[in-house]
Amino acid sequence: MSLYAYLALLPAASVVLCASLGLFTLSRNPRNPANIGLFGGLAALTVVETGAAFMLLHAGDATGLVAGARLAAAGMALLPPLWLVFTLSFARSEPAAVLRRWSPVLAAFTLLSLVFIYIICLHAPSPLRAVQPSLFAPSRHTVTVSTAGRYLAVYVILGLLPSLAHLENTLRSSTGGKRWSVKYIVFGVGAVLVFFVYLASQMMLLGAMELELMATVSAVILISVSLLAVFIIRYRLMDVDIFISRYVVYNSLVLLIVGIYLIAVGLIAHGIKYFDLPFDYFVTTLFVFAALLLLMVLLFNTQLRRRFQLFINRHFYSHKYEFRDKWMETIERLGSCTTVAATADILVEMISETMGTKKVFLWLHEPGMKRYRLIRPPDENSSIGEDHPIVRHLSSRKRPFFLKEAMEREKRDEEAADALERLAEQTGAVLCAPLAAGDELLGFTLQQPDLSGEEYRQDDFDILGAFTAQAAVQIKNAILTDDLMDMKAVEGFHKMSSFIMHDLKNLTNSLSLVSQNARHNMDNPDFQRDAIKTVDGTVRRMKELIGRLSTIRKGLELRREPTDLSAVIEEAVAKTVVPPEKEITLTRELREMGPVMVDPMAMEMVLVNLISNACDAIACRGRVHVSSEASDGFARIEVSDDGEGMSAEFMEHSLFKPFMSTKSGGIGIGLYQCKIIVEAHKGRIEAESEEGRGTTFTIRLPL
Template identity: 30%
Template sequence: MLSNLSSLSLIATACGVLCVLAHLALAVVVFPQFQRHPRRALRLQAALLLTVAWGALDTLDQLGWIPERHVIVQVVTPVVDVLRYAAWFAFILALIELPPQADGRPASGVPRPLEGLAWAAVALAVALPVWRQWGDTPVMLMQRPMAMAWLGLGVLGLVLLEQMLRNIDRDARWNAKPVCLGLGAVFVFDVFVYSQASLFQQFDGDALSIRALVHSMAVPLLWLASRRHRKWLDKLHVSRAAAFQSLTLLIVGVYLLVVSGLGYYVRYTGGEWGRALQQVLLAVGLLALLLMALSGAMRAKLRVYISKNFFSYRYDYRQEWLRFTAMLSASASPAALGESVIHGMANLVEGPSGALWLRRAAATEDFVQAARWNLHEEREALVPEGPLLHWLQDRAWIIDLQEWRQHPQAYEHVALPGALVDDERHWLLVPLLNAGVLIGWVVLGQPRTPLELNWEVRDLLRTAAQQAASYLAQMQATEALLEARKFEAFNRMSAFVVHDLKNIITQLSLMMKNAKRLRDNPEFQQDMLDTVENSVEKMRQLMLQLREGDKPHHGSAGGVALVPIARRLAAAAVSKGRGLELDLRDEVSARGHEERIERVLGHVVQNALDATPIEGRVLLRLQRMGSHAQVEVEDTGCGMTQEFIDQRLFKPFQTTKSAGMGIGAYESYQYLQELGGKINVESAPGRGTQVKILLPLFFADAGRDAGRDTGRDTAVEAR
């Protein structure tokens, strides 16, 4: 008998036999799982056994053992094919079903309209072969409707698989991929076969001959899933996002089908204008679809509908919390953070607007509008009454402004500012509490779709408000810290300026004291003019420093010659009636700014002169030490303790002088650090002090710096 079969019939027969054996073997393998998951295993067994029955009937048909017009071929075989589709649908739905709702009702893991559409498609596909056999419609006219019905089954199978794969937990995705791939291959192949039949009104014989083989390809993948994990039949979790996307896709698909049907009807009933009217109808339909897709109110209504009908809780708390936290963390400025707080809290209740009010200062009771979104700007500050502040802070209660307008007794008749209740768009007042202290509130506008303000919404808003309040408080603390640092920097710079002014005043005071004795001395007059000019220049530099800030200087291109500075310091000591011995061993140039280096060395020399009695000795030694210039200042003064040197000497406002400010040593140390230099102090009480300063050399003058100065071992003293 096989010799009488065509090659396609032989291929189809072999594929049918393989399909029967493969699915029967898998049914035997998964049979032990009835005890652990009887409901899901039963659905899987039903799908496998119905596929076995379908494969056997198809094989008998290909062998010619059943007449072509027999009821088994015309009705039973296609009905069994549809029923195995139904069993696969039931198996997929069982995998992604949700726990029962709070009232005990079963909860589906997919939108109910989608599930209803799937079962309606199954019922239609069952009815069509029956109608073809016993109805009065010609058989040829039933071919396209049946092909389209089977095409719809394949598409719905893919949609259900998309639901399962999209919503599966990440840890279980590795185990579920074989199931999705195996069944997906079955549905995709059927979509290909029946879409061709729908378009061309005839089946592809080659594709039909291997259909059973393609369906058998799912068996190894299903077996692999059963071997990967013992609990592969456990139900999977479906997320709200996927339910929203799938229901949206379903609505769009139904909408496009309706528009296409209307277009088809208009085209064939509109006469000469039919084709043009069809194009107009399709354009209007697509435009309306875009308007609905971009409408925030439509999306809000759909999300609320899904939350009410598919889930026991309104929110997916993990997703909402991650989204809200990410929105707050992405804000880099106070203004952006305020807007993020409004947007984040408004999104929780499908709100299109809002405003943020914050306390003006910690010690005040007035609140100002810090940010707004789609609401009027309020420039005036609000000063709520004491009972309202205590009520919000003690109870952290969210005020429904519409309820407050209608039933103020529900809120103990607390008075609200007119700016909050006069605008009908205002819906909720959410207090912001940080560590039990009210720092502000958020006013949310009316939602896009009616939303019940139940305990779940209130708790989520209250939790989000606490998170937002912590971010806002941290931002305010950061701003206060930056402001304090600015004042600290200004005060620090002012301390340096006051220290320099003190030195200038001391110099001018000494000059005025000597002017009474030497005012008729021409040399003193010239020295006085030079001193006044130098003081004016120093004060001009101080004013520039206050205006532009203290900026470190790294010297001019030619470096700073240290020998002339040493000699000027010695001359200044002579003019004050003191002596400074110089030991200039090398003529070196250092990197830096001449005025600041002279200020550093002058401060060290002045301290040495102040600490040394007039009969004592102060020495400045200059020499080259490798890549540095070393300046040593020694004195035979009172000295300092090691504890003062280690812990107080180079800190601001630390001094041993009765009239000192404790700024000079700190400023000198900071500038030397900027240059890459060093300073070392050795001292003991009653035994004098030795200060060693290392300054980086300016190597452009290295050749000249290597020369020796003829003024070595000289001394300049005033007796």
């Protein structure tokens, strides 16, 4: 058996690995665009590696070599569109929208790929042909690249550049724990794509390629895809003593270490060539690739970088942080936040980046529900009551503390100690810090240990206290601003209502005028037509205004009683008028929830409003679905449609605000009214929407 036959084992192993990982990924979530894209990219690599195995097994057989070359070329032609699907959808919050925006480019790449497959594989000569001894080493085989093969190489280079750019953007845009989650996949996929750009450049510039390079390709794919497999299967997803900034020290030492590392790699590669080892071209190329890939992994290893920073801090500085710089950064970043959500995101990001923790949990107070809810990472079902022992400790201490200290203090109260221990186990947290504005506890943070394994100390407590104190003030300001805006909006509504009532008076006067003229012109056909038209328009306008205004009161009075919500939903559906010009299917899925203490008329009003809005959101034909169930101590009602949806900007800034509407001619008080009524029942109303895909409103009422 020749040496090339042994080298064929590499692409054979690569075929098995790529196919297995692709099928595994697709089976986990076959509807996720990123999973589909990764499956497609790995399928293309499988085709390339199958062709490489044929080429190596038939190194001395022209027919087998040509067949393998055609198959490998077909796989290379598929790389640009399939990997672009993955890089566009990976780690994106709205992958479908991104893919829609890039659909023309994807279509063009797909068409070009099919054209290349048709030309190269069916009509043109093989992209790799004419096996001949190498000029530099007669014992090796060199294959010549045809003209069609060179055009294919140009296409592969240009086609893979957008995918590499998207991978870079994904890595740059990720921070803290998110970067930890995506970096290994970015490195693995990026390494494969970069190597194929290198391979294509060899084909284009040199017009020839040594056959053993196909084994190098297989080895590169094995290393990179193994990195992907490990990640996917395992994670299923200052006052200073010297006047040199610690950041300058970090960067300088990193550059120095990288330089020494690259020099060592170069010396080893030169040694391999100098001693004329067997397959030195294959070994050298593979070694340099593996060394550079290892360097990237080390440079972006969060834990290693954190250990390196702590080493510098301990040996060059008296404090762990540059407090002045961090304080200025805190004011600058948090000071620009105008919403609670933006403040929460920045706070979690700063704690994660500065203190080197893998995960931070942020809980905020909901006074109406008498609980603290986990908002970062978002989890609607994770909440604790105001009587939880962690809240008692936060209220009394008003500064960061270790959870184990709180558990030590609660040793005598077994129930409280168990509650704290469960919280620590669920989150993996060791450190807790309050978000307090004056005497009001707005929320708190929990964070996991330092990635380096080092225990938190006083410097960590000081910097964390500064972060949370500034964030608490910003959150309180955002809440007060929202309340003030709502008060101003309601005040404006009451002012506006007087003008609307004046409009109603004018409409009434027009009806009165028609009535008076009818006594003298009732037999006139022209008058009859005009009168009917006027009456219809006036009545329609009056119903619209009265229907919207009659239910808005300065003070909402509820008459609660044990109520069957399923019956209320059925009544609301029956009262909903579907426009006759639309084809709308209204479906229901109602489950037993037991009696709920609500005002049945008020809740019916809410549901009629939501169902009517869903019908209005559908242009011509569509579906409105209403469902209900009991879940985690709440009665949960959903009203969903497949209509036009709402923009992210409207959802963030205008949803549930008075006088804000997506409907032309809408007054914009319906959803505001729904929110007021649901919150008066100590409940919550939320919305999920995507433009062009529809909207889902969810109501949660305590059982």
